[in-house]
Amino acid sequence: MASSEMNNGAAAGMRPNHLRIATEEAWATREMLNLYRRMLAQGKIDDPGFNSLWGFYLNSPSARATAIIERLQEMGEPRIRDMDASGIDKQILMLTSPGVQVFDAATAVAVAKSSNDELADCVRRYPTRYVGMAAVAPQNPAEAAKELERGVRQLGFKGAILNSHTLGEYLDDPKFWDIFAAAEALDVPVYLHPNSPSKGLIEPLLTRGLDGAIYGFGVETGMHLLAIITSGVFDRFPQLQIVVGHLGEALPFWLFRLDYMHRATVNSRRYEFMKPLKKQVSDYLRENVFITNSGMAWAPAIMFCQQVLGMDRVLYAMDYPYQYVPEEVREMENSPLSAADQKKFYQLNAEKVFKL
Numbered sequence: 001m002a003s004s005e006m007n008n009g010a011a012a013g014m015r016p017n018h019l020r021i022a023t024e025e026a027w028a029t030r031e032m033l034n035l036y037r038r039m040l041a042q043g044k045i046d047d048p049g050f051n052s053l054w055g056f057y058l059n060s061p062s063a064r065a066t067a068i069i070e071r072l073q074e075m076g077e078p079r080i081r082d083m084d085a086s087g088i089d090k091q092i093l094m095l096t097s098p099g100v101q102v103f104d105a106a107t108a109v110a111v112a113k114s115s116n117d118e119l120a121d122c123v124r125r126y127p128t129r130y131v132g133m134a135a136v137a138p139q140n141p142a143e144a145a146k147e148l149e150r151g152v153r154q155l156g157f158k159g160a161i162l163n164s165h166t167l168g169e170y171l172d173d174p175k176f177w178d179i180f181a182a183a184e185a186l187d188v189p190v191y192l193h194p195n196s197p198s199k200g201l202i203e204p205l206l207t208r209g210l211d212g213a214i215y216g217f218g219v220e221t222g223m224h225l226l227a228i229i230t231s232g233v234f235d236r237f238p239q240l241q242i243v244v245g246h247l248g249e250a251l252p253f254w255l256f257r258l259d260y261m262h263r264a265t266v267n268s269r270r271y272e273f274m275k276p277l278k279k280q281v282s283d284y285l286r287e288n289v290f291i292t293n294s295g296m297a298w299a300p301a302i303m304f305c306q307q308v309l310g311m312d313r314v315l316y317a318m319d320y321p322y323q324y325v326p327e328e329v330r331e332m333e334n335s336p337l338s339a340a341d342q343k344k345f346y347q348l349n350a351e352k353v354f355k356l
């Protein structure tokens with residue numbers, strides 16, 4: 001067998017037989033970062049996770065912080081060059097976390113609109129390279145649903161970005177479900193992206209420096225997705241599809257225990273509010289959830305997820321600019337996956353989920 005058939009040509013630096021669509025790629029507007037700066041300077045944000053994360057990125061002189069702040073805001077040729085240098089054909093773009101979800105409701109609604117307009121301009125400039133996701137303000141669920149509809153119908157966006165908790169509140173609360181109803185009706189996915197753990201969840205992580213992407217993001221976001229499932233969101237919205245990064249924030253590894261213990265908890269009536277679901281927890285993860293490997297360029301974990309969720313449920317993501325490591329892209333193509341499965345992972349699954 002020619003080496004190009006074995007490894008898809010990646011090792012030899014050739015073009016593979018598929019596109020590479022990176023599905024969790026971040027950007028930021030100047031307007032939003034300036035609001036973050038002002039809020040940090042005024043010291044009035046009651047969200048220790050936000051203060052830790054954005055206090056670092058906006059104040060640290062480190063090479064990591066300064067390069068990321070610059071790349072987040074750069075939507076022109078330098079970003080395209082970074083994509084070319086790492087072999088990325090398209091970025092699915094989302095307003096970086098927590099997006100508008102730390103603002104008061106009126107500000108959040110306004111910044112969601114202005115950033116969506118800006119993103120639509122960027123996509124118009126590079127229509128073959130960029131795909132937009134709509135930022136929405138859960139602080140005002142009815143407006144969020146409207147903005148998602150505008151984003152999809154008028155701006156050509158392919159779904160919504162939700163950065164986990166909003167001011168400590170979670171999407172298992174039915175007051176937010178207008179957003180899920182809109183996504184289901186528009187037939188677009190919701191990307192449930194990490195946020196720092198909420199105020200009530202963060203303390204022992206923060207005091208150990210583990211609140212960020214190293215682990216706290218996963219604790220927060222895996223718990224959030226599980227709470228969405230156990231609250232019955234997918235029984236109410238059976239067509240809804242949620243995309244989650246970081247290989248499903250570890251939930252695929254928990255499938256067996258989640259099914260057993262959810263059943264045990266419900267059947268023993270330990271919590272009055274925990275109602276029986278139509279299906280097992282693992283069924284929702286296989287039928288209503290897609291996962292991406294953002295930040296997890298590691299073939300054994302990717303292949304485990306493909307094995308337990310299905311080859312059609314796992315998508316490629318880089319998490320630019322937070323994990324911009326061009327070599328990772330090529331190294332991963334040396335995994336034992338067949339060329340056909342590589343094509344699903346890097347291209348076809350994303351085209352299906354986001355309707356590209």
Ligand code: 1DF
Pocket residue numbers: 026096097098194212213245294295319322
């Ligand atoms: C980090 C990582 C920050 C991810 C992010 O958004 C982010 C980080 C503020 O390393 O601080 O999206 N990530 O998805 O892994």
Ligand code: MN
Pocket residue numbers: 024026193245294319322
């Ligand atoms: Mn990310």
